Amino acid sequence: MVHRALRLAAPAVVALLAVTTACTGTTVQGRPGASGLRDPFFPKAGNGGYDVRHYGLDLTYEPDTGRLSGTAVLTATATQGLSSFNLDLDGLDVQGVTVQGAGARFNRTGHELTIRPAGELEKGEEFRAEVRYAGRPRTVEDGDGSEEGWIRTDDGAVGVGEPVGSMAWFPGNHHPSDKATYDITLRVPQGYEAVSNGELRSRADDGQGRTVFAWHAAEPMASYLATAAIGRYKISTTRSPGGVPVLNAVVPEEAAGSAPALERLPEVVDWGSRLFGPYPFASAGAIVERSGTLGYALETQTRPVYSGAPEVELVVHETAHQWFGDSVSPASWKDMWLNEGFATYAEWLWSEQHGGVRAQERFEAFLDGDTDVDPSALEDWAAFPPAVPPGPARISDAPVYYRGAMVLHRIRQEAGDEAFFDLVRGWAAERRHGNATTADFTAYAEERTGQDLDEVWDVWLYGQDRPKAPRR
Numbered sequence: 469m470v471h472r473a474l475r476l477a478a479p480a481v482v483a484l485l486a487v488t489t490a491c492t493g494t495t496v497q498g499r500p501g502a503s504g505l506r507d508p509f510f511p512k513a514g515n516g517g518y519d520v521r522h523y524g525l526d527l528t529y530e531p532d533t534g535r536l537s538g539t540a541v542l543t544a545t546a547t548q549g550l551s552s553f554n555l556d557l558d559g560l561d562v563q564g565v566t567v568q569g570a571g572a573r574f575n576r577t578g579h580e581l582t583i584r585p586a587g588e589l590e591k592g593e594e595f596r597a598e599v600r601y602a603g604r605p606r607t608v609e610d611g612d613g614s615e616e617g618w619i620r621t622d623d624g625a626v627g628v629g630e631p632v633g634s635m636a637w638f639p640g641n642h643h644p645s646d647k648a649t650y651d652i653t654l655r656v657p658q659g660y661e662a663v664s665n666g667e668l669r670s671r672a673d674d675g676q677g678r679t680v681f682a683w684h685a686a687e688p689m690a691s692y693l694a695t696a697a698i699g700r701y702k703i704s705t706t707r708s709p710g711g712v713p714v715l716n717a718v719v720p721e722e723a724a725g726s727a728p729a730l731e732r733l734p735e736v737v738d739w740g741s742r743l744f745g746p747y748p749f750a751s752a753g754a755i756v757e758r759s760g761t762l763g764y765a766l767e768t769q770t771r772p773v774y775s776g777a778p779e780v781e782l783v784v785h786e787t788a789h790q791w792f793g794d795s796v797s798p799a800s801w802k803d804m805w806l807n808e809g810f811a812t813y814a815e816w817l818w819s820e821q822h823g824g825v826r827a828q829e830r831f832e833a834f835l836d837g838d839t840d841v842d843p844s845a846l847e848d849w850a851a852f853p854p855a856v857p858p859g860p861a862r863i864s865d866a867p868v869y870y871r872g873a874m875v876l877h878r879i880r881q882e883a884g885d886e887a888f889f890d891l892v893r894g895w896a897a898e899r900r901h902g903n904a905t906t907a908d909f910t911a912y913a914e915e916r917t918g919q920d921l922d923e924v925w926d927v928w929l930y931g932q933d934r935p936k937a938p939r940r
């Protein structure tokens with residue numbers, strides 16, 4: 469770390485260093501960081517050679533024109549000597565880049581923004597990269613036809629990023645394996661609200677017709693879970709009986725319709741805390757957009773985005789994601805069932821613990837295609853094994869959700885309730901604020917329950933054939 473400053477100041481030292489290393493055969497020569505993390509489904513998502521620790525976004529948005537402008541400051545650690553490194557950014561104009569305060573060269577190819585710092589970065593060095601950018605962020609169409617990225621609404625916009633849309637509104641290391649903390653500051657015209665992840669640190673008038681909202685997300689977050697929502701929301705705050713602060717932002721049109729489900733959010737947070745272990749973040753809440761804005765809900769960290777008034781089951785689903793997906797995040801996009809299987813099973817558990825259908829009955833309904841018990845029972849839940857989606861366009865398909873939930877129910881059948889709930893809590897604690905692969909989970913499940921679960925993995929999780937009702 470010291471060496472870099474020295475080297476810039478004293479070229480003689482550089483020469484000396486080069487000689488020394490030539491003799492020892494090692495090299496201090498940096499090389500370009502990889503342009504992708506080789507995710508099985510999104511190989512170019514994320515970048516190699518560094519780890520982001522913190523994002524500081526300071527963004528101004530003009531709802532009338534759709535223009536976003538500002539800076540992204542990344543604090544990162546080089547994991548190799550770097551002559552250059554990439555960030556992911558899809559669209560927008562880059563106006564300038566500095567690294568360690570010094571102007572850096574950059575160029576762009578597709579969604580790769582390549583930055584060449586004035587001086588090389590050493591392995592282990594912490595550095596600060598600042599990108600100044602502006603433009604009208606784009607809406608990204610996913611493999612399955614749904615929209616993400618930056619989505620304009622009647623009176624504002626919302627940024628959502630699963631799986632790869634966040635690069636449409638800020639530059640970064642856009643892969644869930646590189647989690648970081650965030651400070652997101654949003655500057656919007658007076659009369660608008662601007663909501664993001666975490667806690668509102670301040671809300672101020674900038675004296676020039678704008679309101680400045682400073683949001684702080686203290687716990688590590690995968691970039692696909694970041695959000696910025698601008699609009700004329702009704703804001704309400706409360707606290708769960710267990711003490712978790714809740715902040716909801718709801719478009720006026722959906723306020724009445726959302727009330728029944730949102731009134732239960734504090735209870736859902738505490739229910740999850742009892743079942744899955746302590747709520748993993750410093751706050752909770754919801755952002756409710758008009759119906760049709762997204763066509764889906766997203767578990768953006770601490771504050772999920774809903775597209776229209778949610779039912780309580782959907783609130784349960786997105787809240788469960790705070791443990792499974794947000795705190796324990798997938799190591800790759802192939803491990804999606806670790807998110808959706810758990811969040812779906814949480815709905816099944818909520819139902820059976822609140823006088824509704826029991827999970828066993830629902831499990832059987834899927835096997836039998838009984839839509840009286842669950843309207844989704846006839847969806848093609850067996851089309852592929854949840855741990856092996858056939859491709860990136862299929863990670864939000866029925867098997868990832870329902871067969872994923874059935875995997876968990878099979879574990880419960882084998883291990884019994886006590887060991888099963890101990891496993892669920894243990895898993896959330898073991899990988900809290902981290903990442904996990906499917907193999908991490910199966911190993912942990914066997915160790916924690918003491919059961920041989922090979923049949924569950926072979927037939928339900930990895931098997932190509934439609935599973936049959938287990939003999940019991």
Ligand code: TRP
Nearest residue numbers: 630631764765766767786863864
């Ligand atoms: N994660 C969301 C949910 O179930 C659904 C979703 C939105 C999704 N976008 C996606 C799933 C992209 C996979 C990929 O709550």
Ligand code: ZN
Nearest residue numbers: 785807808811
């Ligand atoms: Zn989900």
